Amino acid sequence: xxxxxxxxxxxxxxxxxxxxxxxxxxxxxxxxxxxxxxxxxxxxxxxxxxxxxxxxxxxxxxxxxxxxxxxxxxxxxxxxxxxxxxxxxxxxxxxxxxxxxxxxxxxxxxxxxxxxxxxxxxxxxxxxxxxxxxxxxxxxxxxxxxxxxxxxxxxxxxxxxxxxxxxxxxxxxxxxxxxxxxxxxxxxxxxxxxxxxxxxxxxxxxxxxxxxxxxxxxxxxxxxxxxxxxxxxxxxxxxxxxxxxxxxxxxxxx
Amino acid sequence: xxxxxxxxxxxxxxxxxxxxxxxxxxxxxxxxxxxxxxxxxxxxxxxxxxxxxxxxxxxxxxxxxxxxxxxxxxxxxxxxxxxxxxxxxxxxxxxxxxxxxxxxxxxxxxxxxxxxxxxxxxxxxxxxxxxxxxxxxxxxxxxxxxxxxxxxxxxxxxxxxxxxxxxxxxxxxxxxxxxxxxxxxxxxxxxxxxxxxxxxxxxxxxxxxxxxxxxxxxxxxxxxxxxxxxxxxxxxxxxxxxxxxxxxxxxxxx
Numbered sequence: 101x102x103x104x105x106x107x108x109x110x111x112x113x114x115x116x117x118x119x120x121x122x123x124x125x126x127x128x129x130x131x132x133x134x135x136x137x138x139x140x141x142x143x144x145x146x147x148x149x150x151x152x153x154x155x156x157x158x159x160x161x162x163x164x165x166x167x168x169x170x171x172x173x174x175x176x177x178x179x180x181x182x183x184x185x186x187x188x189x190x191x192x193x194x195x196x197x198x199x200x201x202x203x204x205x206x207x208x209x210x211x212x213x214x215x216x217x218x219x220x221x222x223x224x225x226x227x228x229x230x231x232x233x234x235x236x237x238x239x240x241x242x243x244x245x246x247x248x249x250x251x252x253x254x255x256x257x258x259x260x261x262x263x264x265x266x267x268x269x270x271x272x273x274x275x276x277x278x279x280x281x282x283x284x285x286x287x288x289x290x291x292x293x294x295x296x297x298x299x300x301x302x303x304x305x306x307x308x309x310x311x312x313x314x315x316x317x318x319x320x321x322x323x324x325x326x327x328x329x330x331x332x333x334x335x336x337x338x339x340x341x342x343x344x345x346x347x348x349x350x351x352x353x354x
Numbered sequence: 355x356x357x358x359x360x361x362x363x364x365x366x367x368x369x370x371x372x373x374x375x376x377x378x379x380x381x382x383x384x385x386x387x388x389x390x391x392x393x394x395x396x397x398x399x400x401x402x403x404x405x406x407x408x409x410x411x412x413x414x415x416x417x418x419x420x421x422x423x424x425x426x427x428x429x430x431x432x433x434x435x436x437x438x439x440x441x442x443x444x445x446x447x448x449x450x451x452x453x454x455x456x457x458x459x460x461x462x463x464x465x466x467x468x469x470x471x472x473x474x475x476x477x478x479x480x481x482x483x484x485x486x487x488x489x490x491x492x493x494x495x496x497x498x499x500x501x502x503x504x505x506x507x508x509x510x511x512x513x514x515x516x517x518x519x520x521x522x523x524x525x526x527x528x529x530x531x532x533x534x535x536x537x538x539x540x541x542x543x544x545x546x547x548x549x550x551x552x553x554x555x556x557x558x559x560x561x562x563x564x565x566x567x568x569x570x571x572x573x574x575x576x577x578x579x580x581x582x583x584x585x586x587x588x589x590x591x592x593x594x595x596x597x598x599x600x601x602x603x604x605x606x607x608x
Contacts (some may be wrong), residue, residue: 197451200580201583201586204577204578204579204580204583205579205583205587206575206576206577238578238580239578239579240576240577241577275604276604277594277599277601277604278594278599279533279594279595279600280601319599320590320599321460321593321598321599322494322598323458323459323460323493323494323495324492324493324494325458325459325493326454326458326493329458329459329586332455332583332586332587333459333586333587333589333590334590335587336574336586336587336590336591337591337594339575340532340533340591341533344575344576345531345532345573345574346531346533347531347533350529350530350531350573
């Protein structure tokens with residue numbers, strides 16, 4: 101059991117079932133064989149976002165290939181948390197970090213948005229997805245984080261679903277308890293956290309955000325937080341009040 | 355006013371007062387002159403952790419030197435938040451990140467501790483301090499974060515002050531609402547957050563921590579968080595319940 105828990109954890113693209121084999125990408129084969137130096141008979145944990153998590157044995161195929169043979173289901177499937185993170189793209193290293201942290205914190209969907217002051221106009225979606233998947237592997241998620249293509253904040257706000265709360269981390273908000281602000285949300289519907297670009301939102305954007313009836317305007321204290329710090333802090337407060345760290349959800353899971 | 359707010363913000367080692375000059379380090383002179391290309395007459399914000407924050411004018415001295423002439427006090431002194439972060443040293447990049455994030459989140463004192471599973475036994479204290487100061491400059495703190503020398507967790511626990519809460523982010527804690535756990539703290543005394551090493555605490559250490567009467571054992575949800583993520587998340591919850599984002603403190607400041 102302890103050995104299984106320390107087994108490498110991999111997200112795979114194929115179906116997972118006991119008695120079937122599951123293909124690995126060439127990068128995964130290289131990682132298992134040449135980085136971890138694992139061969140036939142070694143065990144990994146595999147998940148794909150749909151079938152739950154399986155303990156699987158590595159099986160050699162051909163001269164250098166490896167595949168997986170699931171032997172036991174270790175966890176049932178779970179839907180991704182209904183928590184979105186909307187954020188303006190940051191420079192490379194900080195964006196990698198943001199994607200990893202957001203998934204660890206249980207953001208089920210990453211939604212990059214352009215704003216008037218967004219400093220990074222292009223976005224490497226594949227890299228964003230790879231970071232999100234790696235975080236899911238590492239943090240023990242059985243769900244696959246979704247990554248949306250870059251869209252404009254205006255468009256996202258224009259199509260905002262009636263049932264989804266928008267937690268707006270507003271640097272210009274008057275000092276207020278963020279827990280009290282989040283406490284105004286009733287429990288129905290999903291939630292999204294919106295983090296601004298490093299230069300902040302402009303006044304027209306702030307107005308459009310604050311006009312949304314689903315907005316929960318939150319102050320994150322007296323210090324200026326970097327965007328990646330604000331994302332983790334806001335997600336912690338959202339999970340603790342409305343998400344899977346909340347009293348209601350913790351009691352439901354126990 | 356807008357110009358002043360966008361002025362570079364520097365932590366200086368000397369006293370600050372209108373009518374006196376304040377020396378800059380050679381690194382700061384280089385940064386102002388060669389990176390930001392600022393010269394005599396340009397304005398910066400300066401703080402030293404004791405005298406508050408001052409708007410100051412850059413003054414040329416000698417052939418290549420610069421010094422500061424404070425012209426107006428912009429903020430009164432504030433004590434550092436009575437929030438400690440105890441953490442096992444991480445590898446370089448993650449440690450830099452942790453120090454920066456902790457200060458942004460209002461940890462007034464960084465206390466690196468060795469644990470039985472600490473993977474990094476040596477620690478560059480100067481680098482840790484430089485990261486902490488840089489974060490204070492960037493996040494708008496008027497206080498100077500304190501950085502303690504590396505000590506053993508056992509020693510820290512053995513000398514634990516009666517009046518300080520210890521928030522223990524325990525991966526092995528049963529699922530529970532972290533806000534309810536933190537709600538058990540009465541408001542007196544300071545607070546410390548303890549984050550374990552990547553390999554977790556060993557059983558003897560966990561026992562010693564849990565025997566402290568000041569312990570507040572907290573579960574940070576169903577996913578495995580990296581140490582640096584856990585630090586930001588825990589500090590967000592602590593600030594929102596016991597610290598300077600809390601309803602009582604926000605009301606007091608307003």
